[in-house]
Amino acid sequence: xxxxxxxxxxxxxxxxxxxxxxxxxxxxxxxxxxxxxxxxxxxxxxxxxxxxxxxxxxxxxxxxxxxxxxxxxxxxxxxxxxxxxxxxxxxxxxxxxxxxxxxxxxxxxxxxxxxxxxxxxxxxxxxxxxxxxxxxxxxxxxxxxxxxxxxxxxxxxxxxxxxxxxxxxxxxxxxxxxxxxxxxxxxxxxxxxxxxxxxxxxxxxxxxxxxxxxxxxxxxxxxxxxxxxxxxxxxxxxxxxxxxxxxxxxxxxxxxxxxxxxxxxxxxxxxxxxxxxxxx
Amino acid sequence: xxxxxxxxxxxxxxxxxxxxxxxxxxxxxxxxxxxxxxxxxxxxxxxxxxxxxxxxxxxxxxxxxxxxxxxxxxxxxxxxxxxxxxxxxxxxxxxxxxxxxxxxxxxxxxxxxxxxxxxxxxxxxxxxxxxxxxxxxxxxxxxxxxxxxxxxxxxxxxxxxxxxxxxxxxxxxxxxxxxxxxxxxxxxxxxxxxxxxxxxxxxxxxxxxxxxxxxxxxxxxxxxxxxxxxxxxxxxxxxxxxxxxxxxxxxxxxxxxxxxxxxxxxxxx
Ligand SMILES: Nc1ncnc2c1ncn2[C@@H]1O[C@H](COP(=O)(O)OP(=O)(O)OP(=O)(O)O)[C@@H](O)[C@H]1O
Ligand SMILES: [Mg+2]
Numbered sequence: 001x002x003x004x005x006x007x008x009x010x011x012x013x014x015x016x017x018x019x020x021x022x023x024x025x026x027x028x029x030x031x032x033x034x035x036x037x038x039x040x041x042x043x044x045x046x047x048x049x050x051x052x053x054x055x056x057x058x059x060x061x062x063x064x065x066x067x068x069x070x071x072x073x074x075x076x077x078x079x080x081x082x083x084x085x086x087x088x089x090x091x092x093x094x095x096x097x098x099x100x101x102x103x104x105x106x107x108x109x110x111x112x113x114x115x116x117x118x119x120x121x122x123x124x125x126x127x128x129x130x131x132x133x134x135x136x137x138x139x140x141x142x143x144x145x146x147x148x149x150x151x152x153x154x155x156x157x158x159x160x161x162x163x164x165x166x167x168x169x170x171x172x173x174x175x176x177x178x179x180x181x182x183x184x185x186x187x188x189x190x191x192x193x194x195x196x197x198x199x200x201x202x203x204x205x206x207x208x209x210x211x212x213x214x215x216x217x218x219x220x221x222x223x224x225x226x227x228x229x230x231x232x233x234x235x236x237x238x239x240x241x242x243x244x245x246x247x248x249x250x251x252x253x254x255x256x257x258x259x260x261x262x263x264x265x266x267x268x269x270x271x272x273x274x275x276x277x278x279x280x
Numbered sequence: 281x282x283x284x285x286x287x288x289x290x291x292x293x294x295x296x297x298x299x300x301x302x303x304x305x306x307x308x309x310x311x312x313x314x315x316x317x318x319x320x321x322x323x324x325x326x327x328x329x330x331x332x333x334x335x336x337x338x339x340x341x342x343x344x345x346x347x348x349x350x351x352x353x354x355x356x357x358x359x360x361x362x363x364x365x366x367x368x369x370x371x372x373x374x375x376x377x378x379x380x381x382x383x384x385x386x387x388x389x390x391x392x393x394x395x396x397x398x399x400x401x402x403x404x405x406x407x408x409x410x411x412x413x414x415x416x417x418x419x420x421x422x423x424x425x426x427x428x429x430x431x432x433x434x435x436x437x438x439x440x441x442x443x444x445x446x447x448x449x450x451x452x453x454x455x456x457x458x459x460x461x462x463x464x465x466x467x468x469x470x471x472x473x474x475x476x477x478x479x480x481x482x483x484x485x486x487x488x489x490x491x492x493x494x495x496x497x498x499x500x501x502x503x504x505x506x507x508x509x510x511x512x513x514x515x516x517x518x519x520x521x522x523x524x525x526x527x528x529x530x531x532x533x534x535x536x537x538x539x540x541x542x543x544x545x546x547x548x549x
Binding site for chain 2: 173180184194274275
């Protein structure tokens with residue numbers, strides 16, 4: 001390094017001009033996604049083949065092509081839309097309400113120890129109870145209409161969000177608090193500059209958990225006394241042995257879950273660019 | 281006596297203790313410490329590990345209550361942290377979600393006295409000073425331990441405090457960077473006439489930097505001895521090899537050794 005210096009530069013601790021490493025290849029960038037897609041394709045082909053060669057009975061297992069045909073038909077004749085609209089509405093309202101109550105309440109309970117002490121027994125008890133067990137009660141209180149479905153979606157989603165937010169706000173690093181205080185942070189500033197940013201990761205994973213519970217809520221809620229909805233579609237088609245339609249419903253629910261999880265992951269990435277990546 | 285000087289920091293029979301949350305045991309850490317630090321001075325605190333140096337700095341910064349006595353800064357008893365003091369923490373506790381420049385801007389942002397643009401300029405100037413130009417937009421996890429520690433120092437210096445508290449700020453640095461930073465720190469402090477209280481384990485560093493070295497006894501710490509460092513105010517690295525310097529170093533070594541032996545720390549080694 002010091003042998004071939006031709007020009008005498010003052011040696012400082014400054015960073016030298018940044019250079020770029022060679023870009024990652026297409027395969028390197030997308031290895032995980034490509035592997036997943038490949039495995040899925042093989043699985044679907046195998047499924048289709050199993051039905052085509054009559055290794056299994058399509059009445060029980062359905063098949064990719066039959067699902068596509070049925071699904072396409074339901075979209076084409078419009079029979080799917082009422083189901084989508086009802087379930088979408090229940091999900092949006094229930095999950096939305098879970099977020100707008102769970103996050104602020106979680107922040108308050110995390111920040112104010114006394115409030116937490118008062119409410120914690122209730123939250124813990126309800127969080128530990130399978131929310132499905134409350135379904136009969138909810139039906140009695142809210143009837144068999146949309147309200148009871150929204151309530152079950154809300155109850156499913158709100159507790160994971162609440163509990164994770166509380167934990168996120170409570171477990172702030174004592175060293176960071178000391179630094180903030182040393183620089184003269186007020187309570188409000190301590191909250192805004194330390195408690196909030198450090199609770200973001202847990203808050204987002206709470207949203208992800210809540211999302212899963214919300215989807216369960218839709219399906220289970222609509223199995224009883226509903227007239228429309230994806231869960232209703234699944235239940236009714238199942239009772240009539242229409243495996244293809246059941247599969248269409250399942251796929252709609254599953255892809256909603258995957259899409260929303262991906263969306264949350266994108267948000268997470270935006271908030272967490274400071275986090276070192278672990279593993280490959 | 282020389283001309284009367286302003287005591288920037290004064291400890292009047294200060295006692296400190298920690299309460300162990302688990303056992304409810306009260307641990308006396310510092311007992312009846314009197315100390316005056318004058319304007320423009322750099323005083324080093326040395327003493328066996330666990331004797332209470334960090335605790336003392338925290339108390340001066342206003343981060344913990346006193347068990348007894350008073351701490352005065354500019355002749356006024358302190359009551360919590362203030363903009364007249366800034367601390368370089370022992371563990372580099374940079375906020376991982378803030379970039380280097382955002383970390384350095386933190387204190388000034390909290391104060392909210394300057395426009396954002398001005399704050400950024402001052403932060404960038406300090407980042408340059410600690411040799412990290414070009415890393416302003418990196419996150420802490422993208423830096424080495426030594427680089428993080430330099431950001432930690434910049435974060436305190438940018439506040440332009442009258443009294444700077446440093447808790448082993450150079451401990452994570454390699455020998456060369458350490459010497460470079462020692463010289464830089466002295467320059468910065470002299471330029472701004474900043475007073476400093478500096479904790480270190482390295483006795484050579486203590487002698488090189490300070491006007492006086494305070495040797496603390498084993499816990500509960502008292503002042504065992506205060507050594508005046510009679511080196512010219514402008515320090516050069518060459519001084520580290522002068523016989524006078526080495527003599528002082530050895531003397532302080534022996535004092536600390538005596539204390540460490542009391543706690544049984546050295547009997548095994
Ligand atoms: N938060 C705390 N709660 C209870 N005891 C503590 C706490 N922090 C420190 N102590 C105790 O106080 C004593 C002094 O600790 P302190 O951190 O001030 O030592 P130190 O001189 O800075 O040591 P080192 O040189 O190793 O950094 C130690 O014996 C430690 O056990
Ligand atoms: Mg310490």
